Amino acid sequence: xxxxxxxxxxxxxxxxxxxxxxxxxxxxxxxxxxxxxxxxxxxxxxxxxxxxxxxxxxxxxxxxxxxxxxxxxxxxxxxxxxxxxxxxxxxxxxxxxxxxxxxxxxxxxxxxxxxxxxxxxxxxxxxxxxxxxxxxxxxxxxxxxxxxxxxxxxxxxxxxxxxxxxxxxxxxxxxxxxxxxxxxxxxxxxxxxxxxxxxxxxxxxxxxxxxxxxxxxxxxxxxxxxxxxxxxxxxxxxxxxxxxxxxxxxxxxxxxxxxxxxxxxxxxxxxxxxxxxxxxxxxxxxxxxxxxxxxxxxxxxxxxxxxxxxxxxxxxxxxxxxxxxx
Amino acid sequence: xxxxxxxxxxxxxxxxxxxxxxxxxxxxxxxxxxxxxxxxxxxxxxxxxxxxxxxxxxxxxxxxxxxxxxxxxxxxxxxxxxxxxxxxxxxxxxxxxxxxxxxxxxxxxxxxxxxxxxxxxxxxxxxxxxxxxxxxxxxxxxxxxxxxxxxxxxxxxxxxxxxxxxxxxxxxxxxxxxxxxxxxxxxxxxxxxxxxxxxxxxxxxxxxxxxxxxxxxxxxxxxxxxxxxxxxxxxxxxxxxxxxxxxxxxxxxxxxxxxxxxxxxxxxxxxxxxxxxxxxxxxxxxxxxxxxxxxxxxxxxxxxxxxxxxxxxxxxxxxxxxxxxxxxxxxxxxxxxxxxxxxxxxxxxxxxxxxxxxxxxxxxxxxxxxxxxxxxxxxxxxxxxxxxxxxxxxxxxxxxxxxxxxxxxxxxxxxxxxxxxxxxxxxxxxxxxxxxxxxxxxxxxxxxxxxxxxxxxxxxxxxxxxxxxxxxxxxxxxxxxxxxxxxxxxxxxxxxxxx
Numbered sequence: 001x002x003x004x005x006x007x008x009x010x011x012x013x014x015x016x017x018x019x020x021x022x023x024x025x026x027x028x029x030x031x032x033x034x035x036x037x038x039x040x041x042x043x044x045x046x047x048x049x050x051x052x053x054x055x056x057x058x059x060x061x062x063x064x065x066x067x068x069x070x071x072x073x074x075x076x077x078x079x080x081x082x083x084x085x086x087x088x089x090x091x092x093x094x095x096x097x098x099x100x101x102x103x104x105x106x107x108x109x110x111x112x113x114x115x116x117x118x119x120x121x122x123x124x125x126x127x128x129x130x131x132x133x134x135x136x137x138x139x140x141x142x143x144x145x146x147x148x149x150x151x152x153x154x155x156x157x158x159x160x161x162x163x164x165x166x167x168x169x170x171x172x173x174x175x176x177x178x179x180x181x182x183x184x185x186x187x188x189x190x191x192x193x194x195x196x197x198x199x200x201x202x203x204x205x206x207x208x209x210x211x212x213x214x215x216x217x218x219x220x221x222x223x224x225x226x227x228x229x230x231x232x233x234x235x236x237x238x239x240x241x242x243x244x245x246x247x248x249x250x251x252x253x254x255x256x257x258x259x260x261x262x263x264x265x266x267x268x269x270x271x272x273x274x275x276x277x278x279x280x281x282x283x284x285x286x287x288x289x290x291x292x293x294x295x296x297x298x299x300x301x302x303x304x305x306x307x308x309x310x311x312x313x314x315x316x317x318x319x320x321x322x323x324x325x326x
Numbered sequence: 327x328x329x330x331x332x333x334x335x336x337x338x339x340x341x342x343x344x345x346x347x348x349x350x351x352x353x354x355x356x357x358x359x360x361x362x363x364x365x366x367x368x369x370x371x372x373x374x375x376x377x378x379x380x381x382x383x384x385x386x387x388x389x390x391x392x393x394x395x396x397x398x399x400x401x402x403x404x405x406x407x408x409x410x411x412x413x414x415x416x417x418x419x420x421x422x423x424x425x426x427x428x429x430x431x432x433x434x435x436x437x438x439x440x441x442x443x444x445x446x447x448x449x450x451x452x453x454x455x456x457x458x459x460x461x462x463x464x465x466x467x468x469x470x471x472x473x474x475x476x477x478x479x480x481x482x483x484x485x486x487x488x489x490x491x492x493x494x495x496x497x498x499x500x501x502x503x504x505x506x507x508x509x510x511x512x513x514x515x516x517x518x519x520x521x522x523x524x525x526x527x528x529x530x531x532x533x534x535x536x537x538x539x540x541x542x543x544x545x546x547x548x549x550x551x552x553x554x555x556x557x558x559x560x561x562x563x564x565x566x567x568x569x570x571x572x573x574x575x576x577x578x579x580x581x582x583x584x585x586x587x588x589x590x591x592x593x594x595x596x597x598x599x600x601x602x603x604x605x606x607x608x609x610x611x612x613x614x615x616x617x618x619x620x621x622x623x624x625x626x627x628x629x630x631x632x633x634x635x636x637x638x639x640x641x642x643x644x645x646x647x648x649x650x651x652x653x654x655x656x657x658x659x660x661x662x663x664x665x666x667x668x669x670x671x672x673x674x675x676x677x678x679x680x681x682x683x684x685x686x687x688x689x690x691x692x693x694x695x696x697x698x699x700x701x702x703x704x705x706x707x708x709x710x711x712x713x714x715x716x717x718x719x720x721x722x723x724x725x726x727x728x729x730x731x732x733x734x735x736x737x738x739x740x741x742x743x744x745x746x747x748x749x750x751x752x753x754x755x756x757x758x759x760x761x762x763x764x765x766x767x768x769x770x771x772x773x774x775x776x777x778x779x780x781x782x783x784x785x786x787x788x789x790x791x792x793x794x795x796x797x798x799x800x801x802x803x804x805x806x807x808x809x810x811x812x813x814x815x816x817x818x819x820x821x822x823x824x825x
Binding site for chain 1: 466467469470510512513514515516522524525527528664666668670672733734735774778781782784
């Protein structure tokens with residue numbers, strides 16, 4: 001009996017101590033260097049956003065935020081590492097539409113628990129895609145004409161992508177399912193090679209991230225028909241949105257910050273507030289907009305709702321288009 | 327011609343203090359490792375590749391090019407001084423170069439090699455600058471079908487020009503092609519041969535594989551017996567060439583440069599084929615042919631200019647089409663991809679500063695080698711006396727760090743270790759690793775373009791013969807194959823390589 005009472009006492013004390021520790025822990029956080037895992041190669045978009053934010057967190061929180069690139073398997077390797085690291089806020093990581101909303105459906109197995117997922121900190125930025133066509137191959141000046149043209153020759157035309165299961169590929173599948181047309185998918189490794197083949201006319205059209213495609217559009221090598229964000233894009237202000245023709249059509253490539261599952265909510269909250277403040281700064285807004293990117297910055301809860309919505313949307317597209325699972 | 331404005335743009339990149347510095351470091355490191363017997367340019371580049379990752383693309387490629395020339399020059403140095411060629415392309419240099427050194431003319435031999443290489447390098451650089459842009463313009467019309475046919479031609483030619491047994495070269499290519507299929511299939515997204523290892527989803531890492539096969543494997547081979555290396559020549563004097571020498575080397579240098587420039591463009595052989603062919607030619611037509619094998623200065627001048635010209639012009643297919651003709655170029659392609667540049671005809675238009683900077687840096691790199699190496703020859707001689715049991719653990723340690731730093735992944739270190747064992751076993755059975763690496767890098771490109779062309783043509787294979795460009799490439803490939811297989815040619819080929 002005595003022992004049982006002691007055990008209860010000990011357990012309660014331990015619990016109090018633990019919460020107390022955790023609270024003070026979150027208040028002091030960070031007291032040492034924080035690692036920011038970027039699950040893609042250095043120099044890419046995700047890496048750039050990760051470094052921009054890490055640099056500012058560094059200045060604001062007075063601790064080093066070090067970016068570590070762990071590329072491979074569409075972001076799965078880096079996220080696997082993130083999921084396995086201690087949920088104490090000293091390892092956080094970047095995630096994207098592919099790694100955190102598409103791979104969940106596309107890959108049969110992931111190196112982490114799909115159900116547990118991650119603790120979202122904040123969405124950082126989103127990149128709209130633009131639908132470009134080779135003017136010699138596709139006789140259309142807008143999306144309505146394109147759909148009508150493709151309906152007359154079903155299965156005869158091709159669209160390029162930066163790889164199976166990328167947001168660029170799935171944007172094409174989304175168009176095919178929503179408009180009820182048949183187009184052949186021609187995947188490449190990365191979009192730079194793909195857009196070149198659209199320019200040369202080997203492939204008829206593609207969706208591409210705006211920053212890279214805008215150059216070819218401005219040089220007159222390809223024709224831009226529509227952007228895939230709900231609002232018009234700053235880099236191509238004259239191009240209408242897909243949503244104006246197909247209501248609700250949205251396919252952006254977004255990038256956000258995540259913590260491992262089980263990270264104390266206070267720490268996630270603190271980081272989220274900081275990231276939102278960083279993105280709200282005029283200098284940061286300028287920098288991101290110049291890159292053709294829409295700055296976002298939202299709360300953990302908002303980010304989670306967004307991810308759930310995106311995951312469900314892309315799961316439907318993958319199923320409807322019969323994209324083979326990996 | 328706007329070639330001058332292009333070269334000027336290149337000069338402004340190549341002569342930036344930072345790029346000059348990295349070019350210099352590249353030449354120095356390349357020579358330092360290249361003088362170690364048995365470690366040729368491919369091994370040296372494979373080992374040093376990771377240290378360029380953190381640099382901006384221009385500096386990284388300029389440094390790698392510097393490492394390449396440095397290693398090649400270092401290989402000739404050992405060939406002359408201790409009769410141990412650092413690489414296959416300086417094998418013939420050793421014949422007369424070492425004899426010259428034994429006759430007390432080591433200085434003259436080294437100077438001939440340096441000056442011949444510099445001259446050939448300058449000519450080949452100009453050739454590259456003139457030939458690349460029009461070639462790249464044609465290459466822009468290359469679609470998936472044309473690329474597929476070109477790759478077929480490249481693979482066929484690399485079998486034809488391989489030095490050992492044809493069958494073994496063919497087997498190595500096929501082995502390379504198979505290794506290239508590991509990873510996520512680009513068209514369907516299905517993983518192949520990954521055994522549920524996430525690290526394999528992107529395929530075997532090219533840098534780790536080549537570091538294993540070329541870097542560590544070379545060290546293992548050298549470790550088989552720690553030979554006493556007798557540096558017969560302790561002090562190298564008389565770097566100046568006499569008037570008589572100069573007169574004797576002018577014609578061989580010119581002939582070597584011409585032959586080397588031509589052979590370098592062909593896929594497969596490159597520098598090695600160039601040096602063998604020009605030595606054989608010189609032996610036949612030189613007025614001093616009786617002296618060959620006993621220290622004829624022509625026997626150093628011709629192959630050294632030829633291999634350098636060949637090394638330089640082998641950049642042409644790589645820079646204009648994105649197709650590597652030999653393992654060194656394959657490593658360069660790998661480096662470009664790591665730097666975020668897709669090799670191909672678009673490099674000239676999208677990255678003019680990088681492209682022209684690299685071309686001009688080839689010239690400045692060669693010049694640096696002449697200025698740097700002749701006075702430093704004493705240092706290289708001393709490096710030759712560093713015992714292997716100190717040097718090799720350091721190099722292996724360095725390789726492990728390098729392999730790890732590619733993706734911050736321990737897996738790549740294991741890949742490197744595994745492939746060093748495979749490479750060692752293959753070399754014991756007299757299989758050449760070069761065709762393997764070419765198959766490994768060209769294989770995925772070959773497959774992707776084949777399937778992409780078929781997707782675009784809706785499954786109609788006639789796409790490969792409908793395009794005149796693709797058709798002529800395929801016909802050319804068939805002709806090469808027929809030539810190689812015809813009995814009279816294959817006999818001649820064997821004679822040429824045994825010589």
